[in-house]
Amino acid sequence: MRSMSHETMIARLSEPFGSFPEILMEWSRIKGDELALRDDKRDVYWAELVGLVERLAARLVETGLQRGQSVAILGTSSVEYALAFLAAVRAGGVAAPLTTSASREQLEGMARDSGAIHLFIDAAKAAELGPDFMADLVRVPLEHIEQWMAPPGARAPAFTPEPKDPFNIIYSSGTTGTPKGIVHSHLMRWRQFAATALSYLNAGMEVRSLASTPLYSNTTMVAFLPVLLAGGCVRVMGKFDCARWLEHAEADRTTITMLVPVQYQRLMDFPGFDDFDLSSLRLKYCTSAPFSAALKREVLRRMPGGLIEIYSMTEGGVVCLLAAHEFPDKLHTVGRPAPGSELKVLDDEDREVPPGTPGHLVGRSLTMMSGYNNRPDKTAEAQWIDPATGEVWMRMGDIGRVDADGFVELVGRAKDMIISGGFNIYPSDLEAELVKEPGVREAAVVGVPSRRWGESPVGFVVLEEGAADTASILAAVNARLGKTQRLAALHAIEEMPRSHIGKLLKTSLREKAAQLGGVQ
Numbered sequence: 263m264r265s266m267s268h269e270t271m272i273a274r275l276s277e278p279f280g281s282f283p284e285i286l287m288e289w290s291r292i293k294g295d296e297l298a299l300r301d302d303k304r305d306v307y308w309a310e311l312v313g314l315v316e317r318l319a320a321r322l323v324e325t326g327l328q329r330g331q332s333v334a335i336l337g338t339s340s341v342e343y344a345l346a347f348l349a350a351v352r353a354g355g356v357a358a359p360l361t362t363s364a365s366r367e368q369l370e371g372m373a374r375d376s377g378a379i380h381l382f383i384d385a386a387k388a389a390e391l392g393p394d395f396m397a398d399l400v401r402v403p404l405e406h407i408e409q410w411m412a413p414p415g416a417r418a419p420a421f422t423p424e425p426k427d428p429f430n431i432i433y434s435s436g437t438t439g440t441p442k443g444i445v446h447s448h449l450m451r452w453r454q455f456a457a458t459a460l461s462y463l464n465a466g467m468e469v470r471s472l473a474s475t476p477l478y479s480n481t482t483m484v485a486f487l488p489v490l491l492a493g494g495c496v497r498v499m500g501k502f503d504c505a506r507w508l509e510h511a512e513a514d515r516t517t518i519t520m521l522v523p524v525q526y527q528r529l530m531d532f533p534g535f536d537d538f539d540l541s542s543l544r545l546k547y548c549t550s551a552p553f554s555a556a557l558k559r560e561v562l563r564r565m566p567g568g569l570i571e572i573y574s575m576t577e578g579g580v581v582c583l584l585a586a587h588e589f590p591d592k593l594h595t596v597g598r599p600a601p602g603s604e605l606k607v608l609d610d611e612d613r614e615v616p617p618g619t620p621g622h623l624v625g626r627s628l629t630m631m632s633g634y635n636n637r638p639d640k641t642a643e644a645q646w647i648d649p650a651t652g653e654v655w656m657r658m659g660d661i662g663r664v665d666a667d668g669f670v671e672l673v674g675r676a677k678d679m680i681i682s683g684g685f686n687i688y689p690s691d692l693e694a695e696l697v698k699e700p701g702v703r704e705a706a707v708v709g710v711p712s713r714r715w716g717e718s719p720v721g722f723v724v725l726e727e728g729a730a731d732t733a734s735i736l737a738a739v740n741a742r743l744g745k746t747q748r749l750a751a752l753h754a755i756e757e758m759p760r761s762h763i764g765k766l767l768k769t770s771l772r773e774k775a776a777q778l779g780g781v782q
Contacts, residue, residue: 580625
């Protein structure tokens with residue numbers, strides 16, 4: 263039976279716009295003695311959470327933070343990291359988490375681009391970058407954050423967010439230059455996560471989340487912000503480790519988690535996985551990288567609870583959802599556009615193509631970025647303006663097709679499409695053939711320059727012990743492919759190059775293919 267307080271929170275979260283800090287304040291009154299945040303070193307209860315956030319926000323304002331100004335955060339995920347993120351928003355500022363895997367030059371570029379005058383940094387990054395890194399900023403050691411806070415009982419000045427106020431800046435994972443800062447407004451985040459929190463409350467769920475991807479990644483927000491809006495508990499992991507993840511999920515009775523495909527694969531491969539009790543899991547999310555149908559099937563078979571794949575971008579655009587547990591015959595797709603999302607498929611001249619025809623995906627929804635920070639030129643490049651209506655759509659960067667039931671199948675990244683002898687070759691088609699071969703664990707195909715054809719497809723595979731040699735695999739696969747699709751070469755590698763959230767780095771594979779040579 264729902265309490266009056268829960269009914270009140272359901273009503274608050276049903277509103278078209280609201281304040282994150284105010285919702286957290288309400289939950290602290292309702293759930294004071296229940297857990298709100300935890301990591302391997304400490305637990306924070308709801309009664310403590312808002313007090314710590316208020317003290318930290320008060321100190322930010324005392325030391326010069328202005329409304330709409332960014333607060334840079336750099337380090338491994340922890341309770342203190344989460345507090346810094348929440349305090350930046352409470353103080354009227356903008357949370358600007360920085361990618362730990364970026365180079366020093368990129369980190370400096372991101373910090374300067376954000377306009378931050380504060381930098382929260384953990385001891386490991388501080389030691390790596392040295393005392394002169396961004397020395398002109400107010401540098402706060404994350405491990406000693408409570409010593410820096412305002413005294414107990416302090417409160418930050420009142421802050422009532424406006425819908426267009428920036429909430430956070432998430433930096434893209436660019437491999438060269440300064441990554442672009444993707445600005446999300448308070449309204450965008452409210453629309454995105456209040457509805458999710460509301461669904462948890464309406465379902466009567468105990469909301470206990472295990473967040474094992476970094477807090478600087480937009481992926482992780484799904485396991486962080488809506489959970490707190492629902493009055494739940496978030497456990498943050500500093501570094502993903504299969505054994506620790508399973509121990510936490512069992513001990514915490516985790517009900518919600520977000521994992522990227524490479525994490526699901528590692529869990530499926532982990533010895534003893536089936537010995538852990540994961541029966542409390544209600545919802546598992548996945549996003550950020552291609553999720554094979556075979557892996558989805560294995561996860562559905564071996565992990566309790568529903569499995570929801572989310573397809574979108576940090577920038578926004580269309581949001582597609584695949585409830586894999588409800589559509590076992592659609593696991594090769596990323597689902598259908600969610601309510602409030604729209605999708606079009608365009609040809610190279612930006613004209614709509616017939617259903618079932620591959621083309622460039624463009625999408626729009628109620629959860630799109632405000633733009634790239636300080637980059638109106640790049641913002642314009644990312645958009646497609648419908649000439650008939652003037653509506654703004656986002657270019658998703660993917661080639662895809664829509665089936666008769668409205669489900670979206672991704673063919674590949676637009677930048678990864680190979681044009682060989684005037685024919686379009688979609689790497690995903692070739693990769694699907696490669697993984698059919700016994701002993702092929704993973705496969706990736708890239709285009710490399712060819713004097714004869716313009717570009718030629720080259721494959722890379724990760725092989726299991728006892729697999730056939732690459733020459734045999736290449737011959738078998740090419741025998742099944744059309745003449746214009748055939749692979750020019752196939753290389754075995756020990757491990758696929760991936761980003762911090764498991765995205766395959768095809769740029770690295772192209773560089774490796776160029777080094778290996780052999781394509782005419």
